[in-house]
Amino acid sequence: MKLSTRHVTAMVGLAAMLCVSAASAQTANLSGVWLGAGQQGGKFTQWLKADPPFTPDGLARFNANKPGKGPRQTPPAFGNDPLGDANPPGLLRTLVYFRPIDIIQLPDRIVQLFEYAHFWRTIWTDGRAVPEDPGPYWYGYSVGKWEGDSLVVQTVGLDARAWMDEWGTPFSDDTTITERWRKVDANTMQLTITVNDPRTFTKPWTSDVRTLKLQPKGSPNGELLEVIFAPIDEKEFNDRVRDPAGGRVK
Amino acid sequence: MRLAVLAILLAGAVNTPVSGHHGTAASYDESKQVTVRGKVTEFWWRNPHSALFIDAVNDNGERVNWSIEMGSPGVLTRAGWNRRMLGAGDMVSIVVHPSRAGTPVGVCANPCNVTANGKTLSVREP
Numbered sequence: 001m002k003l004s005t006r007h008v009t010a011m012v013g014l015a016a017m018l019c020v021s022a023a024s025a026q027t028a029n030l031s032g033v034w035l036g037a038g039q040q041g042g043k044f045t046q047w048l049k050a051d052p053p054f055t056p057d058g059l060a061r062f063n064a065n066k067p068g069k070g071p072r073q074t075p076p077a078f079g080n081d082p083l084g085d086a087n088p089p090g091l092l093r094t095l096v097y098f099r100p101i102d103i104i105q106l107p108d109r110i111v112q113l114f115e116y117a118h119f120w121r122t123i124w125t126d127g128r129a130v131p132e133d134p135g136p137y138w139y140g141y142s143v144g145k146w147e148g149d150s151l152v153v154q155t156v157g158l159d160a161r162a163w164m165d166e167w168g169t170p171f172s173d174d175t176t177i178t179e180r181w182r183k184v185d186a187n188t189m190q191l192t193i194t195v196n197d198p199r200t201f202t203k204p205w206t207s208d209v210r211t212l213k214l215q216p217k218g219s220p221n222g223e224l225l226e227v228i229f230a231p232i233d234e235k236e237f238n239d240r241v242r243d244p245a246g247g248r249v250k
Numbered sequence: 251m252r253l254a255v256l257a258i259l260l261a262g263a264v265n266t267p268v269s270g271h272h273g274t275a276a277s278y279d280e281s282k283q284v285t286v287r288g289k290v291t292e293f294w295w296r297n298p299h300s301a302l303f304i305d306a307v308n309d310n311g312e313r314v315n316w317s318i319e320m321g322s323p324g325v326l327t328r329a330g331w332n333r334r335m336l337g338a339g340d341m342v343s344i345v346v347h348p349s350r351a352g353t354p355v356g357v358c359a360n361p362c363n364v365t366a367n368g369k370t371l372s373v374r375e376p
Binding site for chain 2: 038068069073074075076077079083086098099115220221225226227228229230233234237240241242244245246247249
């Protein structure tokens with residue numbers, strides 16, 4: 001059978017469409033605004049109901065942190081939460097907090113915009129290697145790849161002056177985080193992190209599953225708002241509300 | 251008009267957790283509620299939390315300026331509030347959980363209801 005130019009063009013087009021479709025099946029589209037649940041955690045960290053396997057040094061640093069929230073909450077006037085002076089929450093604390101995350105998926109990277117403190121980070125999906133000893137960065141350096149429908153992200157270079165959560169769980173400069181992001185249906189995504197930090201924990205541990213829900217456009221959380229902790233505002237709030245609330249009056 | 255602070259101490263009252271960020275519950279006694287009535291001197295629409303300052307008079311007839319922690323502008327915006335809904339000179343009534351330290355500071359109860367010039371505004375923290 002002799003094929004006309006039109007037939008050949010149509011077949012090439014069909015083949016191209018099938019290729020695109022096959023490539024798409026290797027990934028999921030994570031784009032959209034997502035919101036995680038607010039309350040979770042156990043005695044120590046919001047990431048895990050069980051007790052994390054602290055090293056003695058890790059436990060000492062945990063005890064030195066004085067959070068304003070969680071099982072060990074203390075009045076912020078007498079705490080040492082880095083956020084109390086408007087420092088960035090950092091990546092891990094942001095991921096466990098219940099404020100919207102806008103995910104923008106591009107061919108070579110995924111950008112996550114965080115409402116909480118108005119920061120962002122890039123997850124590179126262009127095949128690059130995880131760099132050796134980058135940073136430190138408050139939001140780390142992240143490289144992702146697809147394993148089936150899961151986005152698996154290696155994050156390194158995290159600045160250990162941040163806390164892992166609102167409850168004062170520490171980590172060290174040597175931490176490597178493996179994040180797994182997976183959509184379980186069109187409106188639901190699950191996130192776990194595996195923490196590998198030999199200075200703080202005796203062995204790697206994986207968090208409980210954190211569930212995020214897609215926020216429709218036009219819904220209250222469907223668009224990110226500006227939530228900037230400006231030092232000028234934070235200081236005045238400390239002076240006139242937070243510190244006197246704790247009984248610390250200048 | 252006489253400004254007044256009406257303290258209603260509700261020991262064992264229904265305890266609704268306050269989930270605003272960095273350490274609200276630790277500073278305030280959520281088992282108690284105090285109704286603060288008076289004139290607004292300032293309203294901050296800013297992070298980390300909005301705040302309302304109210305001139306009131308205590309039981310001894312002394313003027314006291316209360317500082318009241320409110321939701322963040324994001325939480326309030328999502329509930330339909332805006333920065334012009336309250337302002338200096340407004341006569342307000344608000345139920346707060348008072349400071350554990352006994353200072354004239356409170357956090358607006360959750361849901362937060364503010365009656366201003368006879369109209370009630372409400373917001374529930376997530």
